Amino acid sequence: xxxxxxxxxDDSAFMRNIIGQMLAGAPDIRVVGQATNGKEGLKxxxxxxxxxxxxxxxxxxxxxxxxxxxLMRTNPMPVIMLSSLTQEGADxxxxxxxxxxxxxxxxxxxxxxxxxxxxxxxxxxxxxxVGTGETRKAISEVRGMVPEFFDHSQRRNPExxxxxxxxxxxxxxxxxxxxxxLCEVIPQLPEGLNCAVVVAQxxxxxxxxxxxxxxxxxxxxxxxxxxxxxxxxxxxxVLVAPGGKHMTVDRKMDGSLICHLSTxxxxxxxxxxxVLFASLAKSCPETTLGVVxxxxxxxGMQGSHTLTQxxxxxxxxxxxxxxxxxxxxxVVDAGLAHTVAPLGRIAKEIYMWSRVGRGTRTGAPG
Numbered sequence: 526x527x528x529x530x531x532x533x534x535d536d537s538a539f540m541r542n543i544i545g546q547m548l549a550g551a552p553d554i555r556v557v558g559q560a561t562n563g564k565e566g567l568k569x570x571x572x573x574x575x576x577x578x579x580x581x582x583x584x585x586x587x588x589x590x591x592x593x594x595x596l597m598r599t600n601p602m603p604v605i606m607l608s609s610l611t612q613e614g615a616d617x618x619x620x621x622x623x624x625x626x627x628x629x630x631x632x633x634x635x636x637x638x639x640x641x642x643x644x645x646x647x648x649x650x651x652x653x654x655v656g657t658g659e660t661r662k663a664i665s666e667v668r669g670m671v672p673e674f675f676d677h678s679q680r681r682n683p684e685x686x687x688x689x690x691x692x693x694x695x696x697x698x699x700x701x702x703x704x705x706x707l708c709e710v711i712p713q714l715p716e717g718l719n720c721a722v723v724v725a726q727x728x729x730x731x732x733x734x735x736x737x738x739x740x741x742x743x744x745x746x747x748x749x750x751x752x753x754x755x756x757x758x759x760x761x762x763v764l765v766a767p768g769g770k771h772m773t774v775d776r777k778m779d780g781s782l783i784c785h786l787s788t789x790x791x792x793x794x795x796x797x798x799x800v801l802f803a804s805l806a807k808s809c810p811e812t813t814l815g816v817v818x819x820x821x822x823x824x825g826m827q828g829s830h831t832l833t834q835x836x837x838x839x840x841x842x843x844x845x846x847x848x849x850x851x852x853x854x855x856v857v858d859a860g861l862a863h864t865v866a867p868l869g870r871i872a873k874e875i876y877m878w879s880r881v882g883r884g885t886r887t888g889a890p891g
Contacts, residue, residue, distance in 0.1 A: 531575055536581065536583075554656075561585075606626045606628070611731075627702055631729055654701055692759065696724075700820025706868055708740065713873075714744070725766045727820065736765060755784070767796070770787065799824055803832075840875070
């Protein structure tokens with residue numbers, strides 16, 4: 526079996542050594558080089574041709590974001606960011622994910638070597654998930670895949686004139702590669718989209734708030750914010766589930782849809798796409814569209830089954846440009862996707878469903 530070859534780029538000798546030790550526990554992963562700044566990193570990436578790069582942000586000579594920008598333009602490959610747990614670190618991480626990084630690992634260097642080593646299973650899992658030829662191909666494919674379908678005018682929140690019970694819901698679930706995909710899809714949704722949008726992205730708490738802020742800045746038509754307990758689903762608004770909490774949707778007596786936040790001990794994915802979809806299958810199945818995008822694992826498959834059984838519809842992201850074809854593949858393989866669409870088509874599919882598809886049964890997915 527060929528080893529996954531990793532290049533570590535970090536100006537801290539402590540961090541380089543710790544990352545090397547963390548990866549040494551995996552027999553199928555090998556550190557092939559260590560660079561102390563972005564300039565060295567670019568040179569070693571060209572010479573060593575690693576499968577994955579772990580990248581720090583703050584470095585002398587050439588910083589992480591600058592290196593990432595050049596790398597994605599000249600030699601795109603899977604990059605995992607090492608991110609601090611501060612709000613500033615989260616903001617920079619979301620920008621890096623939008624620039625082309627495929628994932629991140631929140632680090633707490635102040636906690637010492639033991640605190641970092643506890644993250645070894647997560648780092649190994651992430652390296653294995655993205656250290657494939659398929660991921661590298663997808664990084665190249667996704668560039669230029671998102672056309673400008675809609676003529677966006679000056680930003681204005683669309684007005685919903687119907688009853689609260691009539692508000693259809695688009696529920697998006699994603700994991701690895703999801704932030705970049707969301708940064709493509711959400712800004713493409715047009716003014717006047719008569720739907721509420723809810724998002725379950727596998728991410729820790731500090732980072733989901735930064736993601737919501739970033740999406741709100743990018744979107745010219747919709748308002749994006751991190752969900753709070755009791756928030757009402759409204760047309761033209763996107764609610765991002767907070768990291769570390771499940772988001773569910775419940776219907777009140779007046780027909781309005783309200784989100785609730787909760788936690789489940791020992792459940793690895795929080796927020797969970799399955800949990801979100803299952804709640805919508807109970808509260809408003811025939812006016813819900815589930816969208817399962819890039820990510821490792823099968824989260825979203827069981828929820829899609831529940832949703833489709835009760836009259837909802839599901840879109841799965843197609844392999845081209847899908848950084849990790851795990852979650853959508855599970856949905857497609859189970860025969861639950863009504864539509865399989867590449868990233869550049871998903872916003873258009875959502876818009877078409879909002880105009881003609883909601884509230885109708887289409888029979889078995891296919």
